[in-house]
Amino acid sequence: MSALRKISHLRTPRFNISLLLLDAATQAGLRESAYFRKLCEMGLRGFHLDAMNVVAQQINAGYAKFKDIDEPILFQWLARILYSILYLELITPRDPRFKRRKILKKEFFRTLETVFIFLNSIRVETSFHQPYPWSLFIFKTQKSADARLNFDFKDNPLLLTIAFRANDIGVVAVLQDNAAVKMLGEHELGIHNARKLDLHPVQFSEVAAKIFYAASLLNRVPKYMNLASPDGKMSVVALPLGGLSSKPIFNPWKNEDYARLMSWSCQVPYEQLYYPGQGVWTFLQDAKFEQRP
Numbered sequence: 001m002s003a004l005r006k007i008s009h010l011r012t013p014r015f016n017i018s019l020l021l022l023d024a025a026t027q028a029g030l031r032e033s034a035y036f037r038k039l040c041e042m043g044l045r046g047f048h049l050d051a052m053n054v055v056a057q058q059i060n061a062g063y064a065k066f067k068d069i070d071e072p073i074l075f076q077w078l079a080r081i082l083y084s085i086l087y088l089e090l091i092t093p094r095d096p097r098f099k100r101r102k103i104l105k106k107e108f109f110r111t112l113e114t115v116f117i118f119l120n121s122i123r124v125e126t127s128f129h130q131p132y133p134w135s136l137f138i139f140k141t142q143k144s145a146d147a148r149l150n151f152d153f154k155d156n157p158l159l160l161t162i163a164f165r166a167n168d169i170g171v172v173a174v175l176q177d178n179a180a181v182k183m184l185g186e187h188e189l190g191i192h193n194a195r196k197l198d199l200h201p202v203q204f205s206e207v208a209a210k211i212f213y214a215a216s217l218l219n220r221v222p223k224y225m226n227l228a229s230p231d232g233k234m235s236v237v238a239l240p241l242g243g244l245s246s247k248p249i250f251n252p253w254k255n256e257d258y259a260r261l262m263s264w265s266c267q268v269p270y271e272q273l274y275y276p277g278q279g280v281w282t283f284l285q286d287a288k289f290e291q292r293p
Helices: 011-027 035-046 048-061 071-091 106-122 180-184 192-196 201-216 255-265
Strands: 005-007 092-093 098-102 125-129 135-140 151-156 161-166 171-175 223-227 234-238
Touching: 048 071, 048 092, 071 106, 071 135, 071 161, 071 171, 106 125, 106 234, 135 180, 135 201, 151 201, 161 201, 171 180, 171 201, 180 201
Parallel strands: 125 234
Antiparallel strands: 005 151, 092 098, 135 171, 151 161, 161 171, 223 234
16 A cells, blocks of 8 residues: 555546545535445444535635634544545455455554544544644635646545645645644744745645655654543543653654655656755745745
8 A cells, every 4th residue: 555645536446436435525425325334334323424514515615714614623524534535445455356455454444543533523522622633734725717626635544644625725634643743833844935825736735745744754652631521521632742751753854755755745756856955846935935926
């Protein structure tokens, strides 16, 4: 399984399945589809679609309204999409000729236990104490007259990161980092200029690459306290990542490694992005360090 994936349009049956799930979440439909029934078998039985409807309505309303969406609702929506896609890959053969060889192995799902607990907040009343267990970034993106160009989806299951673009909305999320990437700061990430722009798809892909790469540098394992009350409600408290250690929680940034990730995200050859001793090409500002339109 490749840890990095990019879905921009239909190419293979695997991508058909993934996009079908994304459309199901966006439109809050397909309740009776075979795919939805398979998800129920995995333990998602009873998950209502209220949160899915809220997000779909906010997307249709555009960026101006979407940017104020409640973070827990957006987290539920993104986590459900990622978990659903990964489950479908668990039951989908790599090659139709060898049905036992699945895209994912069952062992991988053990790494998703915490995310699944958080995902249960869709059906169990749950309070997430701040800082939230995730980092969410919302950007305004350019909207094309060609509807086919207004959608993009990238993820890295190993890092639990997602980048999603629909119409004039762009969302990048790290689903389990105790808000470490967000607290790092947009200046430190090099994405502060993105706030001044309506991002072109390539610019959004660059922003996603920066956030994905920052998430990969986290050298702590996020931990939580899950508290259950007698009335069945849950509370989630994210524990401090630093602990008693004075060691920085992020490993050093290496431009060479970042450029490889950016090359995948932006679909631009690595050699055109990385210049040893000079840095990495950016689409967010020009040679005078002025923001690009």
